[in-house]
Amino acid sequence: MKKIIILFFFLSISIPTTVFSKNNLYEKIDLFGEVLENIKKDYVDDVDQAEMMDSAINGVLQSLDPYSAYMSPELFKEMQTDTKGEFGGLGIEIGMEAGVVKVISPIDDTPAAKAGIKSGDYIVKIGKEQVQGKSLLEAVKLMRGPVGTSIELTVRRKNIKKPLVFNIIRKIIEVQSVSSRIIGADENLGYIRLKSFNENSDEQFLKSIKEFEKKPKIKGYVLDLRNNPGGLLTQAINITDFFLDDGEIVSTKGRKISETRKFFARKGDQINGKPIVVLINNGSASASEIFAGALKDHKRAIILGENSYGKGSVQSIIPLRNGGGIRLTISKYYLPSGKSISEVGVTPDIFIEEKGDDFLINSEKDNQLNYAIKLFNS
DSSP states (O other): OHHHHHHHHHHHHHTTHHHHHHHHHHHHHHHHHHHHHHHHHHOSSOOOHHHHHHHHHHHHHHTTOTTOEEEOHHHHHHHHSOOTTTEEBOOEEEEEETTEEEEEEEOTTSHHHHHTOOTTOEEEEETTEEOTTOOHHHHHHHHOEETTOEEEEEEEOTTOOSOEEEEEEOBOOOOOOEEEEEESTTSOEEEEEEOOBOTTHHHHHHHHHHHHHTOTTOOEEEEEOTTOOOBOHHHHHHHHHTTOSSSEEEEEEESSGGGOEEEEOOSOOTTTTOOEEEEEOTTOOTHHHHHHHHHHHTTOSEEEESOOOOOOEEEEEEEOTTSOEEEEEEEEEEOTTSOBOTTTOOOOSEEOOOOSTTOOTTSTTOHHHHHHHHHHHO
16 A cells, blocks of 8 residues: 555656746746836836847847847848848858857958958957947848948957957958869869859859869869858758768758758769868858868868868748747758767868968968978878
């Protein structure tokens, strides 16, 4: 009899757990209402409660990860509007870290890159506006403006005590995603710089490869993905597929079955097994990391440079009933090895840090590119 009573007692206390968790949630909602009421009654200044609620919603989303965010109806509409020819940009890919805007990468030949903005910089002020507390999309809105107008960015940079101030003129940003040339003392290496994974990057990339493959002297390739912030997943898969005969390229995993997929290479290495060195740095993110990580896992290329950014997630834009929207992370990327890129990135096989204040990608003082060229001669 005792055994039955004890068993019944344990069963009876295990049943209400879900009730307690629901009650706890309702208590938190009541607490939130109480906080709002106190702010309304006692805060030193009058508060726009609608704005405060927007900030609260955004806070919930940003607590999930740096890429999820809320867009008010005004901001959502603005983000969807075609502003071609009216608004200019700076040419930087940005993300959030600890409530501050962080530069993922400046894009080559854009105002930000020419001004000296670097991957890893923290933007603390946009004009006279403090960035702390603003959402990523609010920061983007502040940086956009009419072509030809200037914007002042105040930046904090690692290992530099004083903030740096940059005055940048806005321009229409048009990125030619692929550029190529022959390099090496014997002019026997194909160099392809991929600046982003745009809609037709794979066509441009394949065109460069075919041109190089016509030249009998070409014995290997240097593929430069430094400061490439990423882009379209389909493009990352297509371009990676150029160099693999088979095997997995990348997988995505989410809560929904539709967001859990695997992508594989098709037969046909476009350069017939020639050696490859891939250059990456802290500004190589997302699709760049898929490309570099897949070639590394398949031992198809040597990865050289610095650790990549670590942006390994997929976001979806979801419209809301109020006319606004949310940007929500719905899945994560995984390399063929099963490793996640998120917050980890791709580690190079050969770590070479950029040297000198006058370092410039794809120039004579580019020590990373120079080291890559030496590898083919060693």
